[in-house]
Structures are given as C-alpha cells and as structure tokens.
Amino acid sequence: MSDVIADDAVPQGSDEPVDEGPFWTRRTSALWVRYTSSSPIVIAALALFLGLVFGAIIIAATTPAVLDAWRSIFHHWSGLPVAIKITFDNVGAAYRAIFTGSVVDPQGFWHSLTTGKGWPNTLTPISETFTYATPLVIVSIGVGIAFQTGLFNIGANGQAVIGGIAGAAIGSMLHMPTILHLPLTLLGGIAGGMLCGAVPGLLKAYTGAHEVIVTLMFNYVTYAFLLYAVLSTPFQQPGQSNDIGRTMDPSAILAPLFGVKSGLRVSYGVFVAVAVVAFAWWLLNRSSMGFDFRVTGANPAAARASGINGRRVIVVVFLISGGLAGLAGLVQVASTTHYVDGGFLIGNAGIGFTAITVALLGRNRPMGIVWAALLFAALGVGGRNMQASTGIPLDLATVIQSAIVLFVATPVLVKEIFRLRAAPTTSVQLATKGWGS
C-alpha cells in the first residue's frame, strides 16, 4: 500500500505544487500533494481503511473455515489459492453483511426501483442507522463542545439518562396538545441534562474538583436514580411490578418520519439533530461565547489574561454539554421505545460513552461528528446483521470502531504507514519551529 503513495512520485522535499509544465500536470501535482498530505480528513479516511484491514485480519484469524484452509497449505502449497479465496470470501461476506445491514442491499434496492415494491424493507437498514445516529450526534456534539473548551465530560451518559427520565416523565404524566407537549418534553430532556451537568460544572468552577472524577462518578448516581424512578410511583408504569417507566403520550413522542405504517423507525428526531448541528456550528465558529470557549480550551492562561471569566465558561459549557446529552437521551426514548426502563443506557453500551470516541473521531467539530456518528451507527447496526448472517460476533464491529479510533488518535502511526508528507498549511508552521536560536 505504501508503495502507491510513496514519496518518489513527487520530488523529495517539495511541499509546493510544481509550477512548471502544462496545467494538467500542475493540477494533478497540487491534488497529489493535497491527498498525500496529512490533513485530518485524509488521516480519518486512512484510519477507517486501516480499521477495516485490522478487522479483516481478526475475521480471518477467528473463522474456522479460513484457518482450516491455511492449515492445509502446510500439507501442500497448492492449497494456497484456495486459502486466499476462502479468506477473501469470508471477509467479503462479513463486510458485505455490515454494508447491506446498515446502508442498503443493492439487490433489494434494484428490486424496489424496478417494481416499486418493498421500499420499507429496502430502506430499513439506512433508517436504523439514522435512528441510532440521531441521539449519538446530539450527545457527541455536547461532548465535543466540552472537549474544545478543554473540559472532559465523561458523564454524558448519566446526563442522557436524567434527560430521558425527565422528558419521559413530562411526556407521560402531563397531557396536552402536541404543539405544546412535544416542545415541553424536549425542553424537559434538556433541563434534566443541564441539571445533571451543572453539578460537576459548579464543583469544578468553584472548588476545583476535577470534572473527570465528578462526571464519571455521577454516572452511577444517575443509574441509581433511574432504578429508583422506574420502580416507584408515580413514574413506574401503572399496574407493573417490573422496572419500566410510564409510556409517553403520542403527543409527546418524535413520530416516525414516514408514518407508523412504513415500519421505518427513523423519526423527526433527525431534525432535532440537524438543529443541534447548526447551533453547535454557530456556537463554535461564529459566536463570541464559542470564541471564549475555544480560547479557554487552547490556552487557559491567555484566556484569563484576556478577561475571559473562566468560571463562567466552565459552568456554561457544562450546562450546554449536559443539556445536549439530556436532549439526546430524550430523543432516544421519544423516537424508539417511548418509555425508559431499568436498562436504559446502562453500562458501556451507553451512547454517552460512545460519544467520547465519536467526538474524538470527528475532531470535536460538528460536521466531523455527524460523519463519525453515522459511521459508528452503521458499524453497530451492520454488525448486528453480520452476526445474524455470518455468525461473526457483533463485537467485531466494536473492534473495528476501536481500531479506527486508535488510528485516528495516533496520526503519527498513520503518517508512517502511508508515508504522508506534512499538510501544506502546517509545513509553514514546522518550517519556523525549532530552527535558529
């Protein structure tokens, strides 16, 4: 692989596009430099590729049929082509299952396109991916905003739990028309998350308590509260002794985009996520408040000297981050089960934890997070299909996710593997660092 993008295609040490020759060679060399340089997007794409390669190796090494085929070449080398074929067949089948299970099955798509029938079935995979991605985008953006401010919100999961409970309570225990009920429910989710995020924010701002410890520990408090809530009146589902909360009114839920009859779960929550992305983009790139956040994150000392009130920034960021996590929890409830139960977001499968890696993969930028969340949702949803159709466990999807994040987190490694040159913009930066006295 490295040979394809090897340095010798471009003269050594030339970071600039070649200015001579006909325009098409200039264009290609500029493009060449662009796509062989270590821009974050290139790194992310290559990390995805490496993650898939890594996953392929795991699949090959854990599938008995593949292992048997390779074992046979010890008896006679003529088995080699067969072994290679079996390897590719198995890996191909697994990845095909992930793709068809999370995006679309090409055959079904063709069938629907030509006959006009079976659209719900054809669209189910992509609908599921979006259903999972929607709350994940929202919570990851909350985590990403905190990261950009230099704050680690490890408690997004607990904030999502509280947001889900608060929203579900408003959605199930109050009764009013949709036009009031749905906004109030959404606000309830945000408020629940904010309340939960305010605690570590205030503790950090006024006592210096480390937010990682506080937010992490607060997750357990919220789980305990969840169990209490779903097992006690008035929140417990009436007539139930199980750990199930009340079901939300139809006026409070996020209805399926294509109607209940379509069977597609993707809901109006998608628009909530779009609104959150737009808000986050404005906040981080255009607002004065977001400017304060970024300055604080990049250099707290300079932030202080520039008159930024560090305490206020910490509290506000935790309110925003917690509020978005709460909203995400509510969106998850209001667009899928419509009630919370004792297993809601429990454990490491919770979106609040996945959000940390999604934010990292998306480099804490709203659009980056959207792509990362879609990728993670697709791997999760597709992984289930892979497990069902090939018997390769769902955990492999997690392995691939983790490997991708690992490669993203170690850009040096990716740069080495693909022998990338420094990105054109940063080469200037490097050129002035560390030379001279």
Add this chain to the structure above:
Amino acid sequence: MQLELRGITKRFGSFTANDRISLKVEPGQIHSLLGENGAGKSTLMNVLFGLLRPDEGEIFIDGVVTPINDSGEAVRRGIGMVHQHFMLVPVFTVAENVVLGFEPKKSFDRIDYRAAAADIRRLSQEFRLDVDPDAVIENLPVGLQQRVEILKALSHDAELLILDEPTAVLTPQEIDALMEIMRSLAAAGKSILFITHKLKEVKAIADVITVIRHGQVVGTAEPSASESELASLMVGRDVQLTVKKSAYDPGDEVLEVRDLVVLDDRGLVAVNGVSLDVRAGEVLALAGVQGNGQTEFVEALVGMRPVVSGTITLQGRDITNLSPRDALDAGLGHIPEDRQRDGLVLSMSVADNLVLNTPRRAPFARRGTRNLAAVKENAERLVREFDIRTTSIEAPASSLSGGNQQKVIVARELSRNIEFLVASQPTRGLDVGSIEYVHRQIIEHRNRGNGSLIVSSELDEVLALGDRIAVMFEGRISGVVDPTTSREDIGLLMAGHTTEVAGV
C-alpha cells in the same frame, strides 16, 4: 581543541537552515556566533553536537575529519554543550546531576558520592566555578544552575564548550560572573563557542565574531567593531539602536499606586507596600533583577492577582481588584511577560489573536455573533500598520517568529484605544530588529501623551525607554531615579541599596 566546520549545509524540506557554513575555533579562543532568532545558530549547534546530521560539509577536530553521529560521540570527542534550557533534575543535588549517566561506582553498585563531590570541588577550584556539590538544584538561582551545566560538561573532559544563549536567563551580575568563568576557561585552553544575539556581550567577551544571517555566514568581525556595525551585519540593514524621543513633557498623573501589597503563588509577600505615580506622556521604567516582585506587581495592576491592601487608581478611578475583563475595559493595555502563555493562543489564527481580548467589542461582534469580516479587516489593517510578517492572517500564531508574535500583541494592545500601557519584559528574546520596532511603538504611544509602565530586567532597555526609572528590590521600591543616572548606581539599587547609599 581546534574545531573547524567546512561547508556545513542543513536543509529541512525546501528550507535551507544552514547554507555552506564554515568557521574555525582555535584552542583557548572565545568564538561568538552572532545572529538573529531564526538565523540558523541552533541548527548549526545541533549539527555540531550530533543531534542533526548535516546534508553537506565536514567537521574537523584538530585537523582530522570527524563525523559526529550522535551526542554521545560529541561528548567523547570533547564537545560539551550548555543548553539554553537546562537539562537538570531539579530534585537532585549538584553532585548527582553532574555524575548523572556516568556515576562513579563503589562496591555493590553504590554510587560513590564522595568521589563525585571531590571531582566537582576540583573542577570548581580549577575554573573558579563556585558551587556547593550538595546543594539541591531547585534551591539554586538560575546563574548557579548554569554553572552546574558547565561543570557537567567539564566533568566529561570537554575541550570545546558550546554555550547556547547562556545569558538569556541571567541577571546583569550573573552575566558578569559568567563572563569571568568564560575567561578563565579560555585561559585554561578550552575553546568556547558562544551563541548569542546580544551585541554588548559579544563585544565584551569575544575574540572572534562570526555573524550569520538566513543560514549563511555574512561576515566575521573583530570585537572592536561598533555595535551598530554588528547590528546592521546581523539584520542586513541599518538599525537604529537608540530610540528617538520627543522632549519630556509630563502631564497629569494617570496611574497612582499607593502602598500596594500583593502575595505570590506560595502566599508570601511579593510586593511590600509599593507606591508609584505615572504621568501622562511619561514612561516609567521599572527596573530590577527578575523575581523581586515585578511580575506580581504587574499582575495585580491588570487584575490577574488579588491585591491584599493598598490602592490602584487610573485617572482618578479606583481600579483595585478589578477582574481582568474590567481592568481591560478601564483602559489598561497589557503586554504580558510570558507572551506565549498569557498573550497569545498559539493554535489560533493571527486574526483571532488580534481580537483576543476584544471579541465582543463593536464591530467584531453583534448580539453574540462574531463579525468575521470586521475581524479580518482589522487583522489586515494591523498586519500592514505594524508590519507583522506572516504568510496569512489565517496562519496560526505559532507559525510566526518570536518578534512577530510580540508585534501581534503590541498591535492588539496599542490599537484598542488604551489609556495606559503596562508592558512586562516587552523585548525579551527578541532580535535587534524587533526590539527596535517594539521600542519605537512604545515611545510613539508615549509621544501621543499616554502613560506607560515598562518592566524590564534589561538595563539597556530601562535606560533607553524610561523617563524616570524606578528600581524594585525584594518587593519594595529602592529608588526612583533619572535616566541620566549611571549604570553602576542603578546596579546598586537593583542589589538593594537605598538611594542614599547609592549616592543618587
């Protein structure tokens, strides 16, 4: 040891950091390598010390071609390096630091501290490098820490010492002491390669001066050459070493400080009852050896450190214990001592850094939304007016040279209609060209009738800028004098003598 570099070339990508550099250091000679920041001095030293491999050229030691592939080899060949940033373990003693990596051993793998200490005493005596082998590094002043670095090099039998900007962190007295040490080392036959951009020091100590600019040797000079000759050789154009000031015509008092008491980070009294006045159209220079409370004093002025007692009044308004935001809004401009820590966000663009403390002020924002067009326009104007050299206003501040980073801060502070400028070590680490520029800006600010307080530990700067000079020692003002006062008398005040004793 005789060292000769022939045609050393080192490239980084398309950039040539060292371009066919040749120079020769004779035994017992103090050879100065003079150049601006970024001229390629450190690269050359890293090549010589085996930390970088040259692309072309050869190194001769005593007339023999000697490739140096790593720093261990450099040490074995008798080359010792004293880095600008010391490579010492703060919690270890002097003896432990000196023997680190080459510990003399007794039985059972125990380190022979007695032998180590004896070794240090012998070297100390031989070269008049007084330092207690049992002292812990973190308790020593910077000047002594540097001696330990030198001792460390000598203990490895260095015949050639590379001193990389050794005076940057020293007080005037420590600089004098260092020069003494350098002379005695040279007298003992050691060769010294002295890297600096300070003209006075070069003239005071060097036997031979090699000037480099843009990675090339642009000339050699005798120490008898005038400072302005050296400066123009170094910068490549004529440099104004003295600042033109208009006549001193002070107006009303703008800043009034009364009995100010401020604590340092450890809760000890750092500023102990300081009272000062600054008038309009006046620069009050606050001189003093680093660490006598100047840092805390300035931080208290700009709202970054609480005032325990006393008052600060700016144009009749009490600004004691305001938040940094309110202090900025009250009309204080601040050029912080540590520009990369307090003055800039290195990862953010030049344009953003130019509005770092006014992001909400019109026209840069309206109802919470930033007006990026106005930010851009502001940046383009300031980059032009203040001659900030950057590839683009969107380039990160980290891509700028130190001088241009400082220009960004100066431009930001002086462009926002301040009443009073507080500048801490405004030219520390800057090259001659940038110093000239920053000084001119400060004086222009004064000439427009504004008050300024300039804190500096460089006597030259204090004398060049100050209309009056206040000297700070151990948290108190030991005297306020005219800029016509002799350097020796100011030096005495800096050492804690009061005005009467100093005779001014």
